[in-house]
Structures are given as structure tokens and as C-alpha cells.
Amino acid sequence: MELCSQLAYSRSLWPGKGYFYYVDNNGAKKALATDKTYLRSGKSSFTEAFSSNYAMKNTSVHDLATSNIQYIEECYVPPFVNEINCQFSLRIKANSTCPDVCNELNIKTILCQLSDLYADNGGYKELAYRYAKNVLMGNWLWKNQDCRGYSITIHLSDGELLTIKDAHKLDWNASWKEDDSDTLTQLTDFIANALADKSKYGYMDITACLAVGGGDEVIPSQEFIQDKKSKYPNRQFSKMKFNDQTDTVAFHSQKIGAALQLIDDWWLDDVSDKRLRVNEYGSDRSDVVARRHPTLANDFYTLIQRSEEWIDSLQRNHQITDEVHFIMAVLVKGGLFNKTT
Known part of the structure; x- marks a missing residue:
């Protein structure tokens, strides 16, 4: 099967923006505000003293001892506050069952058949299991996971309430306690049904309660500053308007989505401990390498051309391969998967 000139899928996971807050002694929810700070940062980069070929620049011993002034935003837990919360919503729609846009009917038929067989053989349950793990382990908290402990609470659109009390103790590869494992199974089933069935739209509100100490640093998303003006901080955080119209720090929805998509450990023949964010070329950002380079024949565009082969295998063996x-x-x-000329 060759890709057509117009092919697109809408994403199936729609995380909202994640916002931080704390609850005061009167039970009122309060925003986590930012501080604006001037810092004196010592010169430390390679280019301060060297050219790209390691030739030393003409600098004096005094030049490298001076400081660069930086104006940044920071966020800290207020004094005497022992808990903060981070909350986001997640919508799930079965958009992978069929292309959103496809200008060749035979290709659309093949792709829809592949997703139908994938659903019939329980494939969405495997994806849902991995997404559910990332949600329950709080991987979407990123560096804020390094706190004194946290719990996760999830309100599902079917009315169920799920709770993981010691989410910070969960490990991806280790076995979970019975109660936590039951919660994982319940969330997996909910997500799998929403991914596979267009009539079962899924929605959930997810809250992490973090045990902290006054003055602990909070690390939300950082805004990209294209025009750096002296009167504005060089580092600015993402924010949302809170209920009293004050700003509270937040995660971009894309950052939360990136954490949920950390499920690709199929890129090695052997079991890998390194899960990659789902990407057509297996982008490994920490090692700055494409784990699914086309020369390895395991990238998305090479594999999807073999869709008819995967369909035949599913019909005969009912076994889902890592490639599928x-x-x-x-x-x-989701994304645009056009073949352009």
C-alpha cells in the first residue's frame, strides 16, 4: 500500500492545560503565583572562551570572571503550605479507527480494516494500558514528581472515582499492589473502550496532590520568548487565569500529552527500559538520535506501507506484532501523513 497525497488523522487523546493551585486553611483554592528575579550568572559556556575548533578566544582573566544579568520568573510553594495540586482534563475519542481525511477510497478501506482487526484482537487495550500507567504514575508532572510524595485522583465521565494513594512509589516494570493494579485495570478498560468505539466518548478529570514544603520550587511549562525585551523576564512560565482572575502557573497541554505518549518501547528487538514518546521516526531527545531511522526499516512510513501484510497476519494468526x-x-x-511529490 502506498500513501496517498491527502491523509490525516485527528488525535484521539485531547489533554487540557494543567493548572497548579493550593487550598488554604479556609478551604479556598488559591493560585500559585510567580516571582520575578534578577540573577547574576557567571560566564560558563564553551563559546565564552573557545571557538568551535577549540581555538582560544582573546579573553582576559577578568573577562571570564564577570557576570551576565538574567531576569527570570520563578515559582515557589508559599510558606506553611504542605500540599499543592495540579489538575487537567483528558478527552478521548476513537479517531484512529478511520482517517479524518483520505483522498483514495482503497487506502481508506485498508486502514479502516487494519484498525477494526486491531480492535477485535484487543490491541487498543495494550495502548490504553500504557496510557493509563503514565496517568496513574504521574509522569505528566515531569520534574515535579521529585517531591515528598503524591497521590492521583481521577473522576471518570461514567461517574467512577479512581484513586492511587502512593503514586510516587509505582514503577513501570514492577508489579503493583492489588488495589493499585485493580485501579489500573479499570482505567485501562475505560480508555480502551473510548479509543475503539466512536459511540463511547470518554472524559476524565485528573488531579495530583503533591506533598511539599514551604519554599519548594515548582516547575511548570516555560513559554518560548521570541522577542526578549529588557522589561520582561527572559524566562516566563505558562499561566492560566484562576477563579479570582489572578494568574496561576500551568503546564501546556502539549507537555502533558507528551508524557502520556511515552509508551514506545517497541523500537528494540529485546525488551527496552527506555520508552520513547510516540513519533514517526522514534525521536530520542535525550540521546539526540532517531531510533526509527528509515535505514532501519522500522519507521512509521515504512511500516504502514505493509498494512495489507499486517491485515493478513491478523486474520490468520490473531497475533498483534510490535510493528502494528x-x-x-x-x-x-494523529497527524498529517501525506505522501508529497
């Missing part, structure tokens, strides 16, 4: 899991994970992520 990866293809469907990319389609759940």
Missing part, C-alpha cells in the same frame, strides 16, 4: 502496535499508536497520536 506502533502504527496504531502513531494514528492515535
